[in-house]
Amino acid sequence: xxxxxxxxxxxxxxxxxxxxxxxxxxxxAKGERLGLIGPNGSGKSTLVNCLCGxxxxxxxxxRFNGRVLDGMKAHERTxxxxxxxxxxxxxxxxxxxAENLRIPLLYVVQLRGAVPNIxxxxxxxxxxxxxxxxxxxxxxxxxxxxMRKLExxxxxAAEPNLLIxxxxxxxxxxxxxxxxxxxxxxxxxxxxxxxxxxxxIMRAVMHFSQRLVVLVAGRKIADGNPADIVRQExxxxxxxxx
Amino acid sequence: xxxxxxxxxxxxxxxxxxGTAKLIDNPYVFFAGYVVLQYIVLSTGWNILGGYTGYVNFxxxxxxxxxxxxxxxxxxxxxxxxxxxxxxxxxxxxxxIGLGTGYLTLRLRGTFFGIATLAMSVVVQTLITNWxxxxxxxxxxxxxxxxxxxxxIDYIEYLFLLMLALSVIAVGVARAIEKSRLGYxxxxxxxxxxxxxxxGVPTLKLKLLATAxxxxxxxxxxxxxxxxVTYLDPASGFSLSYAVNTIxxxxxxxxxxxxxxxxxxxxxxxxxxxxxxxxxxxxSLLIVGLMLVGFVILAPKGIIGWFAPKGPRK
Amino acid sequence: xxxxxxxxxxxLVSGLLLGGFYAAVTVGVSISFGMLDIVNIAHPAFIILGxxxxxxxxxxxxxxxxxxxxxxxxxxxxxxMAIYHVYDVSFERRGDSGLRGLAFFFGILFITEVSLxxxxxxxxxxxxxxxxxxxxxxxxxxxxxxxxxxxxxxxALMGGLHLYMSRTFIGRAIQAVAQDPLALRLMAADPSKIxxxxxxxxxxxxxIGGAILIIIQPVEPSIGRDYIGRIFAICVMGGLGSFGxxxxxxxxLGIMESFTSTFFGPSWSPAVSFGFLLLTLAFRPSGLFGRx
Numbered sequence: 001x002x003x004x005x006x007x008x009x010x011x012x013x014x015x016x017x018x019x020x021x022x023x024x025x026x027x028x029a030k031g032e033r034l035g036l037i038g039p040n041g042s043g044k045s046t047l048v049n050c051l052c053g054x055x056x057x058x059x060x061x062x063r064f065n066g067r068v069l070d071g072m073k074a075h076e077r078t079x080x081x082x083x084x085x086x087x088x089x090x091x092x093x094x095x096x097x098a099e100n101l102r103i104p105l106l107y108v109v110q111l112r113g114a115v116p117n118i119x120x121x122x123x124x125x126x127x128x129x130x131x132x133x134x135x136x137x138x139x140x141x142x143x144x145x146x147m148r149k150l151e152x153x154x155x156x157a158a159e160p161n162l163l164i165x166x167x168x169x170x171x172x173x174x175x176x177x178x179x180x181x182x183x184x185x186x187x188x189x190x191x192x193x194x195x196x197x198x199x200x201i202m203r204a205v206m207h208f209s210q211r212l213v214v215l216v217a218g219r220k221i222a223d224g225n226p227a228d229i230v231r232q233e234x235x236x237x238x239x240x241x242x
Numbered sequence: 243x244x245x246x247x248x249x250x251x252x253x254x255x256x257x258x259x260x261g262t263a264k265l266i267d268n269p270y271v272f273f274a275g276y277v278v279l280q281y282i283v284l285s286t287g288w289n290i291l292g293g294y295t296g297y298v299n300f301x302x303x304x305x306x307x308x309x310x311x312x313x314x315x316x317x318x319x320x321x322x323x324x325x326x327x328x329x330x331x332x333x334x335x336x337x338x339i340g341l342g343t344g345y346l347t348l349r350l351r352g353t354f355f356g357i358a359t360l361a362m363s364v365v366v367q368t369l370i371t372n373w374x375x376x377x378x379x380x381x382x383x384x385x386x387x388x389x390x391x392x393x394x395i396d397y398i399e400y401l402f403l404l405m406l407a408l409s410v411i412a413v414g415v416a417r418a419i420e421k422s423r424l425g426y427x428x429x430x431x432x433x434x435x436x437x438x439x440x441x442g443v444p445t446l447k448l449k450l451l452a453t454a455x456x457x458x459x460x461x462x463x464x465x466x467x468x469x470x471v472t473y474l475d476p477a478s479g480f481s482l483s484y485a486v487n488t489i490x491x492x493x494x495x496x497x498x499x500x501x502x503x504x505x506x507x508x509x510x511x512x513x514x515x516x517x518x519x520x521x522x523x524x525x526s527l528l529i530v531g532l533m534l535v536g537f538v539i540l541a542p543k544g545i546i547g548w549f550a551p552k553g554p555r556k
Numbered sequence: 557x558x559x560x561x562x563x564x565x566x567x568l569v570s571g572l573l574l575g576g577f578y579a580a581v582t583v584g585v586s587i588s589f590g591m592l593d594i595v596n597i598a599h600p601a602f603i604i605l606g607x608x609x610x611x612x613x614x615x616x617x618x619x620x621x622x623x624x625x626x627x628x629x630x631x632x633x634x635x636x637m638a639i640y641h642v643y644d645v646s647f648e649r650r651g652d653s654g655l656r657g658l659a660f661f662f663g664i665l666f667i668t669e670v671s672l673x674x675x676x677x678x679x680x681x682x683x684x685x686x687x688x689x690x691x692x693x694x695x696x697x698x699x700x701x702x703x704x705x706x707x708x709x710x711x712a713l714m715g716g717l718h719l720y721m722s723r724t725f726i727g728r729a730i731q732a733v734a735q736d737p738l739a740l741r742l743m744a745a746d747p748s749k750i751x752x753x754x755x756x757x758x759x760x761x762x763x764i765g766g767a768i769l770i771i772i773q774p775v776e777p778s779i780g781r782d783y784i785g786r787i788f789a790i791c792v793m794g795g796l797g798s799f800g801x802x803x804x805x806x807x808x809l810g811i812m813e814s815f816t817s818t819f820f821g822p823s824w825s826p827a828v829s830f831g832f833l834l835l836t837l838a839f840r841p842s843g844l845f846g847r848x
Binding site for chain 3: 368
């Protein structure tokens, strides 16, 4: 059993009177493929935001790569090796696609060692998601789906140890889903990147995940083998109503 | 075009400007030209924080006047200090103040930051108005020498030359930033600060840097002012026209590159100098205000937006 | 320091009355900034405009300034709606309300101020009415009518607005649009139209605010700038969108300024409000009472 890359203990987050997350316990092993599912509004994106430092959690703590992350700013966490894509794409609107990918290269990867031929690397990364031909266009020219791919590419560009993909496949065609799945698999199997996938497309999650975690109303209600989890009563009830 | 070559061209342009002014042989050209150059430095400095990073500073007057008043203080305490040194000191002081303000307020959303800069401007103005060492509300007199020891040129020509040098430095720095890693970082903050932070950009640090740089340049633009006007009081030093012009010029010229503030400063600055002598200074200010509102509504990309091809910024 | 009690008492009362007035000039921004999230830094310019209109009616027709301002309110309302429309089309819909929106209002502030200078010059103007100059005396405390009348008008204005906001459909729609424009749309109300009405109301309050301003003190075009800090300080301190919070914050500010003026001199007053604004923004941006 490989050691835990990410350890989340007792994580809680509230917005005024609304409890978004309560008492979240989670461990992710190095090299693991974890699927995170749950109905809309269950707190998945809030959890991601707390892990990555975009939001500050009210209670509990996060350990990543042996470091306690509490209080650390988002950019520091990204530099430690945690990258995420946003559920609603947030591209840098005045920059070309290639320039969008340049940012993590300049501000994360370059800190670990010089990046030879940055321009070429940007286009390479775009090619992985099939956007190389639009490298010099602006994000306003993209479709929603292409923007999601850009989000994923930008997260990958930071060469993370842990990649959190937040609904990167929404709206994609069957083939496109397969392409992204293959990409993420390669990333995991060949480069050892740990991946947390948040998705509603069940076949993708089931195919991809070694382990499944279910979040409902801010609480973790299930954590384990995907095939078992989806048959669990409370999980089914959460999705279909009891 | 690589930066050192660009700066060389800037120096050539500066030399040509000075030469032409000398040829015209009318001292008014130097007086008016000083103001236009001053606005080039102000606008370029402002644009580093405003256009590149997306944070509006309404408190130009504070930084500008800080530079001017630091010169007044130096003039009263160490009058033999060469003016370039005073300019540098003014720049450092304003830069530090920029840093301080930034630290207090940059954790806020952009709109709150704008209001905070306005507030700071009034606080600084009130402090200066109540400080009798620099003359308080009665103002301070600074005697301008007739000639300088350098090349026997008139003092006003010397001031013009200094401001020309500052312009070259400001524009050179702005362009260098624009095309550098730092410039990319600033742009991400402008486009989407949250995403920038998540992508590894240390946003607070960069914002503080932008504020310090911006404040520093604006302070340097103000430092020679006491010698130019020879009488400085808070009402004129903190005049709202500085704040409006410093914002209007980059917005009208275009905020996305170093060229915008320069175009805006030259255009609007010259326009105002002409209007002030032909119509009235109040009316010329009105024109600036109208142009600002007009451009902001109708031409958000400014003048350079009319000529740049539609598409990516490079 | 030996604090003479009656000086203290009078400073306190003046501060309270002043604070009430500050609340009235702030209530417009409470609506535009607090509820509509529009940073209208030009609001003080409209207040000064209101002052000048009251001045013209007063000096030309001998009309009571408050009456004049009430008559001018519909014009201000229309002006507000027009400005909102331009703002909406140019910025809000383009999704680019940050830098350019602020610059837009800054430009309007400037244009208004300079236009007033060109029309009226920089001399101070004041109004005359029978109650200015008289005072109510309660023991050692003086209640000058020139502060008391504006204070009462302010309370009436704020009370009226509060009732409107909580009792009428449009009033509640305005509160709703700040919180959830989509839900509002589902209730068959057009958010754009509601915001336009709200902004119109915001500027309409400036008419009345201007009249009471010129009752309290002489006015010249540039004093609007002193009020930007006060108004936003009160809004932020009181918590955005809360009228009650704004009233309390306004009184606190009024008292602070009154004390500073009495014991340190009036030239320090601007620093009080702006300094307080800076401190509030730095340490408690959600205000002393309100939501973030």
